Amino acid sequence: xxxxxxxxxxxxxxxxxxxxxxxxxxxxxxxxxxxxxxxxxxxxxxxxxxxxxxxxxxxxxxxxxxxxxxxxxxxxxxxxxxxxxxxxxxxxxxxxxxxxxxxxxxxxxxxxxxxxxxxxxxxxxxxxxxxxxxxxxxxxxxxxxxxxxxxxxxxxxxxxxxxxxxxxxxxxxxxxxxxxxxxxxxxxxxxxxxxxxxxxxxxxxxxxxxxxxxxxxxxxxxxxxxxxxxxxxxxxxxxxxxxxxxxxxxxxxxxxxxxxxxxxxxxxxxxxxxxxxxxxxxxxxxxxxxxxxxxxxxxxxxxxxxxxxxxxxxxxxxxxxxxxxxxxxxxxxxxxxxxxxxxxxxxxxxxxxxxxxxxxxxxxxxxxxxxxxxxxxxxxxxxxxxxxxxxxxxxxxxxxxxxxxxxxxxxxxxxxxxxxxxxx
Amino acid sequence: xxxxxxxxxxxxxxxxxxxxxxxxxxxxxxxxxxxxxxxxxxxxxxxxxxxxxxxxxxxxxxxxxxxxxxxxxxxxxxxxxxxxxxxxxxxxxxxxxxxxxxxxxxxxxxxxxxxxxxxxxxxxxxxxxxxxxxxxxxxxxxxxxxxxxxxxxxxxxxxxxxxxxxxxxxxxxxxxxxxxxxxxxxxxxxxxxxxxxxxxxxxxxxxxxxxxxxxxxxxxxxxxxxxxxxxxxxxxxxxxxxxxxxxx
Ligand SMILES: Nc1ncnc2c1ncn2[C@@H]1O[C@H](COP(=O)(O)OP(=O)(O)OP(=O)(O)O)[C@@H](O)[C@H]1O
Ligand SMILES: [Mg+2]
Numbered sequence: 227x228x229x230x231x232x233x234x235x236x237x238x239x240x241x242x243x244x245x246x247x248x249x250x251x252x253x254x255x256x257x258x259x260x261x262x263x264x265x266x267x268x269x270x271x272x273x274x275x276x277x278x279x280x281x282x283x284x285x286x287x288x289x290x291x292x293x294x295x296x297x298x299x300x301x302x303x304x305x306x307x308x309x310x311x312x313x314x315x316x317x318x319x320x321x322x323x324x325x326x327x328x329x330x331x332x333x334x335x336x337x338x339x340x341x342x343x344x345x346x347x348x349x350x351x352x353x354x355x356x357x358x359x360x361x362x363x364x365x366x367x368x369x370x371x372x373x374x375x376x377x378x379x380x381x382x383x384x385x386x387x388x389x390x391x392x393x394x395x396x397x398x399x400x401x402x403x404x405x406x407x408x409x410x411x412x413x414x415x416x417x418x419x420x421x422x423x424x425x426x427x428x429x430x431x432x433x434x435x436x437x438x439x440x441x442x443x444x445x446x447x448x449x450x451x452x453x454x455x456x457x458x459x460x461x462x463x464x465x466x467x468x469x470x471x472x473x474x475x476x477x478x479x480x481x482x483x484x485x486x487x488x489x490x491x492x493x494x495x496x497x498x499x500x501x502x503x504x505x506x507x508x509x510x511x512x513x514x515x516x517x518x519x520x521x522x523x524x525x526x527x528x529x530x531x532x533x534x535x536x537x538x539x540x541x542x543x544x545x546x547x548x549x550x551x552x553x554x555x556x557x558x559x560x561x562x563x564x565x566x567x568x569x570x571x572x573x574x575x576x577x578x579x580x581x582x583x584x585x586x587x588x589x590x591x592x593x594x595x596x597x598x599x600x601x602x603x604x605x606x607x608x609x610x611x612x613x614x615x616x617x618x619x620x621x622x623x624x625x626x627x628x629x630x631x632x633x634x635x636x637x638x639x640x641x642x643x644x645x646x647x648x649x650x
Numbered sequence: 651x652x653x654x655x656x657x658x659x660x661x662x663x664x665x666x667x668x669x670x671x672x673x674x675x676x677x678x679x680x681x682x683x684x685x686x687x688x689x690x691x692x693x694x695x696x697x698x699x700x701x702x703x704x705x706x707x708x709x710x711x712x713x714x715x716x717x718x719x720x721x722x723x724x725x726x727x728x729x730x731x732x733x734x735x736x737x738x739x740x741x742x743x744x745x746x747x748x749x750x751x752x753x754x755x756x757x758x759x760x761x762x763x764x765x766x767x768x769x770x771x772x773x774x775x776x777x778x779x780x781x782x783x784x785x786x787x788x789x790x791x792x793x794x795x796x797x798x799x800x801x802x803x804x805x806x807x808x809x810x811x812x813x814x815x816x817x818x819x820x821x822x823x824x825x826x827x828x829x830x831x832x833x834x835x836x837x838x839x840x841x842x843x844x845x846x847x848x849x850x851x852x853x854x855x856x857x858x859x860x861x862x863x864x865x866x867x868x869x870x871x872x873x874x875x876x877x878x879x880x881x882x883x884x885x886x887x888x889x890x891x892x893x894x895x896x897x898x
Contacts, residue, residue, distance in 0.1 A: 446743025447753075450800065453707045453737035453813075454760035455729060634728075636710040640669070 239553070252561040260572050268354050275358040279305045280366070281315025281322040288330040294370070294377045295325075301369060316345045316399050321359055323366060323394070333378060339391045342367070346407065347399045350579060351597050353414050360396065360407065367392045401605040405514040413511055413519070417600060420527065421593040425570030427477050428534040428592060429563035435469035435542025440555035449639060458633035462626065466539035473535060517603045526596035533618045534592040538566070540625035547632045550641020569593055585610045589617025658682045658718075659811050659843040660689075660706060665715035667701050667867070675701040677867035679715070683811075683860075688837050688844040690854045692891065693864035699847035700740050702864070703815050706845065707737035719811060736809040740816055742800035746789035750780055750799050753788055757803045774806035777832060794821050801829060805836050812836070814846040818853060826850075830857055851887040861887070863894055870898055 240246050280302065284291055299306040309315035315322030324343040332340045346359040375386045396407030405413075442448040451461070512519045541562060549555035570593045578584045578594075580601045588594040595614055602610040632638055660683035667676040676698045683689040691699045704710045705717055708728035717724045719731045744753040754774045755767070762770050775784060778798055788796065797820060804812060817833065818826040830853060836842050848854050854861055855875045863871035863878075871878060871894050875887055884890035 442745075445746055446739065446741045447745050447757075447800075449704075449707075449709055449739035450737060450742060450757065450804075451760075452709055453732055453735065454757070455733040456760050457729065639704065639709050 246557045248558070248561070253564055256561075256565060256568060260568055264572060271352070271354055272358050275320070275355070275362060277305075278321065279307050279319040280362070281312075281319035282306050282308045283310065283312050283315050283322065283324040284308065286325050286327050286329040290330045290333060290377065290381050291325050293381050294373065297373050297377055298366075298369065301373070312343065312345045313399070316347045320347045321362060322346070323363070333374070333390065334382075336388070338388055339393055342370075342392060342394045343397070344394045344407075345397045345399055345404075348410065348414075349401055351414055351417055351601055352578070353411070353418055356398070356407075356411055356414060360411070363394050363396065367394045400515070401601065403515050403604065406510070409507065409511050409514070412507075417597055420530075420596045421570040422567070424527070424530050424534055424596070425566045425593050427473055427480075427531065428538040429566040430476060431469055431473040431535050432538040432542035432545070432562050432566070433559045434472050435465055435539040436546035436549070436555045436559040437542075438465045438469055439543055439546025440549055440551065443551065443641075452639065459630045462540075462543055462629045462633055465543050466536060466626070469539045469542060470535040474531075477531075515604050517600070519600075522600055522603055523596070526599035529599070529615070530592060530595040533595070533615075533622060536622045537592055537618065537625055538562075540622065540629045543629040544625065544632060547629070547638040548642040554641070566591075566593065580605065580607070580610050582610070582613060585614040586617045589614040589619075590621045592618055592621075657685060659685045659687075659720060660845060661716070661718045662702070662706070663716040665702070665705065665717060666713045667698070667705065667710070668713045675867055676705075676712075676715075679864065679867060679869055681862045681869050681872060683843060683845050685843055686837075686841055687859040688833070688846070688857050690858035690861045691845070691847040691864055692849070692851070692854055692861060692887075693847075694895070697864045698867040699864060700815055701867075703737070703813050703845070703847060707735060707813050708732055709737075734810045735813055736804040736807045736811075737813045738801055738804050738815060738817060740819075743796050744788040744791075744799055747787060749787055750778070750784040750791065750795075751775065753799065754778070754784075754803055754806075758807060761807050770806050770808075774802040777805060778802035779828070794825055797821060798825065798829065801832075805832060808836070808840050808842060811843045811845065814844065816847055816849065818848070818850065826853070833857060851891065855887050863891065865895060865898055870894055 282295060284295060295306065295308070307315070307319060309318065309322070312322045312324045315324075322345045324345075326341065326343055329340060329342075344363050346356070346363070348356050348359070370392045371390065374390055374392070378384070378386050398405050398407045398410045400410055442451070452458075508520050542559065545558045545562065546555050549558055569591050580598055584594075585598055585602075588598045595618060598614045599611050602608050662679055662681050665676050665679040666674075668674050679698065679702060681689075691702065693699055701710070705712050706719060706724060708724050708731050711725055720734050722730045722734070724731050744750070745756070748756065751771075755771050758770045758774065759767055778784065778801075780795060780799060780802075783791070783795065788799070791799065797817075801814075801817060804814070812833075814833070818829050821829060833844060833846075834857060837844050844857075846857070858875060860872065860874055861878060862869050871890075873881070878890050879885070879887065882890040882893045884893055
């Protein structure tokens with residue numbers, strides 16, 4: 227009986243809290259919208275890729291290869307196009323396959339494996355596209371493995387007694403640079419994880435900043451502070467910096483524990499080799515892309531974090547000053563954190579072209595900034611870095627101005643009152 | 651006109667405050683506080699005392715009307731007004747994680763630089779009477795301790811105008827007497843003008859040079875405690891207050 231009264235009161239406190247209702251509505255609407263956008267874009271990409279043509283380059287011209295090409299083309303409903311070089315093939319169709327010199331000789335000389343070269347064109351940071359295209363290549367490999375014995379028997383008149391494995395050596399044309407496909411896949415996975423990582427920290431920071439305002443109100447020292455001869459903007463800036471320091475400490479501990487976890491899970495013998503291997507992989511990647519990957523990762527994350535902390539700190543303060551108590555502040559901040567993390571997830575899944583519009587949007591939501599930064603460097607279109615940074619800085623200024631504006635209003639003392647109009 | 655205004659510590663003219671769209675808290679309030687006096691605002695719960703004090707302390711903005719502190723408009727130049735005043739809110743508290751002493755230091759550092767800061771901190775510490783408790787975190791303080799801590803900070807900052815919203819509410823008899831003495835002393839010795847609100851008529855009679863009676867956001871009576879009692883033929887302020895209210 228008593229317990230049920232207590233529970234009733236707790237639940238009522240939540241349900242009557244406008245922040246709780248608003249946060250749920252926002253959350254649901256946001257994730258529903260994002261989900262459908264993401265699903266549609268992933269499906270569209272896959273559809274387009276599945277129906278696209280495949281460019282073929284035949285270096286090894288023989289009866290066997292001619293028959294093989296004919297057979298593949300029939301199976302693929304005529305989607306094969308021939309070109310004179312792999313680059314040309316890939317520029318035209320997005321996926322290029324090359325039958326190298328010695329292919330026929332390999333078949334006739336009893337070897338159990340044959341090699342093809344391939345190249346896929348990637349001009350978006352999405353792992354969906356690279357996965358779809360790699361998928362098509364491996365399907366093609368399997369297809370050739372199946373067709374080959376028939377073609378051989380038709381051309382040479384004997385049955386192949388052994389299994390012939392077909393290997394496709396993959397490379398990619400990434401923003402005009404030739405890169406090893408496996409390396410690129412790793413690189414893209416990493417790069418699309420960055421917004422999520424930044425999103426967690428930035429979301430946390432918004433929460434900290436909102437708390438700083440809400441708790442000061444709770445402690446009842448706020449009104450006295452507001453009557454002191456100091457600019458309200460100083461209070462706002464102090465709170466942004468305060469929250470950021472907390473977040474930085476948090477993120478250092480977060481990173482250190484993740485690192486310890488990763489290191490702890492590897493056997494000691496592998497650890498040293500692994501870091502050497504990693505260094506050499508990064509070096510290879512840097513050479514192929516023509517960009518110092520490690521250095522620019524660090525630079526872009528650092529810039530993003532600094533700007534992201536300012537922006538989310540201001541946003542947190544805005545929410546904290548709107549809230550009339552810390553309960554509302556906590557509930558208002560939840561959807562903001564989810565919003566940041568959700569946006570980050572979207573960028574993990576849908577690829578986007580770096581252009582003026584995406585640069586501006588990325589700047590406003592901060593999280594994809596490292597992706598824009600690094601892709602612009604690789605493609606050599608560095609003006610997009612400037613555009614996105616300018617957009618972030620403007621957003622920061624606007625958010626800070628709103629925070630200071632609110633701190634100069636009644637609302638920071640009285641809190642926001644959401645009145646639901648009752649129809650009479 | 652201008653010269654006359656400056657001789658007032660506070661001028662409130664035709665002040666309106668409407669919360670939201672229709673909640674009228676102040677309804678054409680007019681009064682002024684002379685330099686150097688102790689002025690007490692009294693009135694029933696919800697009559698608009700806190701609202702008035704918050705507007706004068708630049709925390710919230712009036713819907714309409716003029717408020718000047720030492721000739722400076724609270725809406726046009728709040729930062730300047732804040733340099734003249736200090737404010738004890740209705741529910742004054744302190745940062746829970748700080749010790750009492752650190753809270754005093756923090757608040758006073760908003761106004762003083764070393765070496766004046768140190769002097770002010772020492773003064774606040776001595777008037778707080780909290781002794782060794784000042785080393786303890788504020789979260790372990792009782793309500794009365796928090797209130798005296800906050801009060802000692804605003805007193806030691808020696809502003810030209812001190813705004814106190816129910817300064818002795820929640821204090822025990824002895825503490826309340828002690829605080830009244832302090833307010834009187836700082837008013838007399840340092841020439842600090844005091845504008846306070848109170849529900850304690852004894853306190854008001856003892857402290858205030860002039861009293862303003864506020865009811866439903868309007869001033870319905872004003873004068874020295876003696877004047878008010880005499881004009882209403884009342885024994886004490888409480889009786890006068892009740893008589894005035896029934897007249898409205
Ligand atoms: N944030 C607010 N939103 C809406 N109405 C408010 C708000 N704050 C105060 N009011 C209303 O304004 C009126 C004046 O309130 P105020 O706090 O100034 O009264 P008070 O004289 O200080 O009362 P008390 O003696 O109880 O402290 C009241 O009717 C109150 O309901
Ligand atoms: Mg009040």
